[in-house]
Amino acid sequence: MFVFTLRRLSLFIFTMLLLTLLSFSVNFLFPGEAIINLTGAINATPSQLVELNNAYQTHRNIFWQYLAYLSHIINGDLGLSMASQSDISAEIVNLLPATIELSLVALFIAMLIGIPLGFIAAIKHNKITDNLILSISMLGYSIPVFWLGLLAILTFSISLGWFPSAGQISLLFEIEPVTGIQFIDILLSDSPYKWQAFSDASTHIILPACVIAVTPATIFIRLARTSMIEVLDTSYIRAASAKGLTFQQIIFRHAIRNSLIKIIRHVGLQFANLVTIAMVTEVIFSWPGIGRWLIESIYQRDYTAIQSGLLVLSCFIFVVHILTDFIYAALNPLARGNKYGAR
Amino acid sequence: MARDKIYLEEIFPSPFMQLWLIFRKTPVAMVGFSCFIFLIVLAIFGPLLAPHSPVEGQFDMLLLPPAWHVDGNVSYLLGTDELGRDMLSRLMYGTSLTFGLSFIVVIISLVIGVIIGSLSALTSGLKSSFLNHFLDVILSIPSLLLAIIIVAILGPGIDNTVWAVVLVLIPQFIHITRYAVKEESRKDYVLASRLDGASPFRILYYSIFPNITDRIMGQATLAQSAAILDIATLGFLGLGAQIPLPEWGATLANGLDLFYIAPWTVYLPGLAILFAVVATNLVGEGIRHALKLRKER
Numbered sequence: 189m190f191v192f193t194l195r196r197l198s199l200f201i202f203t204m205l206l207l208t209l210l211s212f213s214v215n216f217l218f219p220g221e222a223i224i225n226l227t228g229a230i231n232a233t234p235s236q237l238v239e240l241n242n243a244y245q246t247h248r249n250i251f252w253q254y255l256a257y258l259s260h261i262i263n264g265d266l267g268l269s270m271a272s273q274s275d276i277s278a279e280i281v282n283l284l285p286a287t288i289e290l291s292l293v294a295l296f297i298a299m300l301i302g303i304p305l306g307f308i309a310a311i312k313h314n315k316i317t318d319n320l321i322l323s324i325s326m327l328g329y330s331i332p333v334f335w336l337g338l339l340a341i342l343t344f345s346i347s348l349g350w351f352p353s354a355g356q357i358s359l360l361f362e363i364e365p366v367t368g369i370q371f372i373d374i375l376l377s378d379s380p381y382k383w384q385a386f387s388d389a390s391t392h393i394i395l396p397a398c399v400i401a402v403t404p405a406t407i408f409i410r411l412a413r414t415s416m417i418e419v420l421d422t423s424y425i426r427a428a429s430a431k432g433l434t435f436q437q438i439i440f441r442h443a444i445r446n447s448l449i450k451i452i453r454h455v456g457l458q459f460a461n462l463v464t465i466a467m468v469t470e471v472i473f474s475w476p477g478i479g480r481w482l483i484e485s486i487y488q489r490d491y492t493a494i495q496s497g498l499l500v501l502s503c504f505i506f507v508v509h510i511l512t513d514f515i516y517a518a519l520n521p522l523a524r525g526n527k528y529g530a531r
Numbered sequence: 532m533a534r535d536k537i538y539l540e541e542i543f544p545s546p547f548m549q550l551w552l553i554f555r556k557t558p559v560a561m562v563g564f565s566c567f568i569f570l571i572v573l574a575i576f577g578p579l580l581a582p583h584s585p586v587e588g589q590f591d592m593l594l595l596p597p598a599w600h601v602d603g604n605v606s607y608l609l610g611t612d613e614l615g616r617d618m619l620s621r622l623m624y625g626t627s628l629t630f631g632l633s634f635i636v637v638i639i640s641l642v643i644g645v646i647i648g649s650l651s652a653l654t655s656g657l658k659s660s661f662l663n664h665f666l667d668v669i670l671s672i673p674s675l676l677l678a679i680i681i682v683a684i685l686g687p688g689i690d691n692t693v694w695a696v697v698l699v700l701i702p703q704f705i706h707i708t709r710y711a712v713k714e715e716s717r718k719d720y721v722l723a724s725r726l727d728g729a730s731p732f733r734i735l736y737y738s739i740f741p742n743i744t745d746r747i748m749g750q751a752t753l754a755q756s757a758a759i760l761d762i763a764t765l766g767f768l769g770l771g772a773q774i775p776l777p778e779w780g781a782t783l784a785n786g787l788d789l790f791y792i793a794p795w796t797v798y799l800p801g802l803a804i805l806f807a808v809v810a811t812n813l814v815g816e817g818i819r820h821a822l823k824l825r826k827e828r
Binding site: 199200202203206207208214217218288326327329330331332333334335338339342346411460461464468471482486487491498500502505506509 | 584664665667671672674675676679680681682683684705756760763764767769770780783787790791794797800801804805808812813816824
């Protein structure tokens with residue numbers, strides 16, 4: 189496990205370097221001066237500009253500039269937003285938890301729906317149920333998410349009036365942001381209307397989370413189905429049934445555990461997909477997350493915000509990726525010995 | 532019984548032909564394939580077939596519902612939008628923008644990706660390891676996020692969207708080609724032709740490529756469904772096709788304000804995107820299914 193950790197850690201550092209290099213080089217590609225794009229100081233006086241040029245070492249060669257940029261990032265300084273002139277790292281700290289909350293709830297829903305359906309399809313392999321589940325998953329995989337979001341708003345918010353169509357929580361509730369994650373904040377707050385606020389926040393999150401969950405859920409259906417079919421084909425399952433275990437016993441004691449492990453491995457990969465979908469959904473549901481902020485900053489040509497948003501979002505995705513790798517390795521001893529990049 | 536064929540000739544169809552023979556026997560895949568062909572034909576001839584102009588509106592025909600509705604008009608089969616533009620014509624023109632462009636995008640990125648991928652499969656050592664890690668990083672960034680960044684650099688517009696999606700799709704093709712070429716070159720028949728003295732490029736061209744085309748095609752259908760969705764999403768966000776262009780995503784975003792009064796302006800482009808992606812995915816599913824069956828033989 190130690191070697192495994194070291195290997196992941198080196199991969200992590202390498203990736204972070206590459207990602208920062210990417211977001212650094214993007215500044216030179218955007219229109220305008222690189223130093224302004226980097227810092228967002230559009231209204232800087234000449235003396236401030238000299239100071240910034242010194243801080244980012246623009247008189248030295250590109251390598252030192254990159255190092256200066258890196259040290260700024262490590263100190264948590266991502267520059268100012270070109271549009272609002274507010275500190276970007278503070279804004280991201282405010283916005284990122286909302287996205288994390290939304291995507292985790294969506295991931296949870298997707299797994300809760302997708303994995304059991306996949307198992308059912310695998311158990312009924314090549315029967316009507318299997319084909320039905322597969323066709324539904326094909327449809328869900330192909331549906332454009334912005335369209336689905338709009339249809340969901342039209343049906344559930346406007347026609348039926350079950351769920352609110354926008355925002356994270358009703359403006360009536362005043363919740364002190366502590367962690368940034370709405371549900372934890374509500375539980376921590378000492379407001380007398382705590383539980384009303386909690387149920388209000390849950391009705392707000394259900395619709396966008398379900399819309400985001402559709403595509404990942406269909407992918408989980410496929411993954412669960414393939415891994416379950418593989419597991420049911422192995423000799424230890426045959427041995428278990430030869431021993432006289434009932435079908436339920438085989439499925440619940442042996443098959444589900446072994447096939448779940450294989451699925452966990454793919455959660456990290458699916459997460460990148462899920463975050464992309466979440467970005468678009470945030471725009472439709474006016475969710476105060478980082479995806480909507482990023483897309484709005486594109487409309488405003490806020491290059492500083494774009495490059496920091498790229499960096500933060502891809503770091504977030506990569507951290508989740510590494511975390512699921514660890515969980516997978518902790519659950520499955522066989523994976524720890526696997527060499528990265530080995531053939 | 533008369534024997535017409537005295538000389539029994541054994542025919543070995545090429546891997547690609549084998550795939551087609553299996554593919555042909557799956558009805559669902561063939562339905563998807565015919566829808567795919569239909570969309571390609573529509574993408575090429577759509578502008579000629581469309582009954583009305585996609586950008587010029589009829590001001591006495593505003594917000595006409597589809598023809599099956601009581602207030603509908605048969606000459607505007609799918610209704611009109613808020614500027615009196617015929618939805619059917621807009622959708623037909625949109626086929627060549629959304630679907631046709633995604634097809635071109637996939638072909639460009641396939642060619643570039645396969646060239647880089649097969650060259651990189653021939654190299655080894657530090658360069659190859661670096662490329663591997665680099666690809667991992669690029670692949671870990673969501674494709675749409677990357678496309679959005681590239682559009683932010685290049686500026687909004689349909690041509691920039693195309694380049695952004697091409698760039699985003701290339702790493703996938705590099706990855707799969709590299710993997711497939713490495714896997715094939717470990718097989719005995721490649722060793723045999725190497726022992727015959729064939730140069731690496733000759734091996735690549737005559738021995739390996741015919742055997743990996745099917746896998747690359749499977750990847751291409753995946754890439755195409757991603758490309759359709761990406762182009763439409765960028766259009767929807769206002770970063771792709773600009774206002775008068777009848778790109779499906781942009782048309783949908785255009786109907787957004789009138790969603791409640793004229794729901795068909797939102798339903799129809801969405802259905803068109805769904806249809807195109809389902810057709811592509813059915814073809815892809817058929818190819819993967821056929822690949823699996825061929826392997827089991």
